[in-house]
Amino acid sequence: MWKATIKVMLKKSVLDPQGQAVQKALHALGYQNVPDVRIGKYLEVKVALADRESAAAQVREMCERLLANMVIEDYTFELTEA
Amino acid sequence: MWKATIKVMLKKSVLDPQGQAVQKALHALGYQNVPDVRIGKYLEVKVALADRESAAAQVREMCERLLANMVIEDYTFELTEA
Structure with a gap:
């Protein structure tokens, strides 16, 4: 059994409106020293396979x-092995 | 300047309907060997501060x-230093 921790982010060239909204909210709370926020998804997915290569291929x-x-x-x- | 990479996950005791939906979709695509999916947010936040302790405290x-x-x-x- 393997646990895959996956990050999915917008490509650098794609506008991130959610990140911009959070950055504005941080500024409004007084954190003016935050020049950039990007937001993505984080997933933990368990895969019941014995060997690492097959697990990586499936993920x-x-x-x-x-x-x-x-x-x-x-x-x-x-x-990571789980 | 520091870059904080932040993971925000539902607490273990809290039901994760988004994770369950994705798990069902994976099963429907033929990935029956996925017993668990949890989904959270991933953020990259830049902080313009000189020392690591202040940056950590602010994050x-x-x-x-x-x-x-x-x-x-x-x-x-x-x-990480950015």
Whole structure:
């Protein structure tokens, strides 16, 4: 069993309105020294497979089919034995 | 300047309907070997401060005031020089 921790972020070139809204809210709370906020998704997905390569291949496939929108998002993930 | 990478997750005891929905979708796509999915937020926040302690203190404060709902969520963060 493996636990994949996956980060899905908007590509650098894509505008992040949620991040901008949070940055404005932080400024309004007095944190003027925050020049940039980007927001993404964080997923913990367990995969019942024995070997690391198969688990990595499946996580990659799940990201590209469902978890990330490859047109506007990038993903990275790490595997730990669970 | 520091870059804080922040993960905000629902507490273990709180139901995660978004995670359950994604798990069902993965099952429907044929990934039956996924017993658990949890979904949270991932934030990259830049903070213009010189020393690490002040940056960490400010990130903690921002998380507790705005970025996480401490009633139902937990957060962790890491700082890297940016």
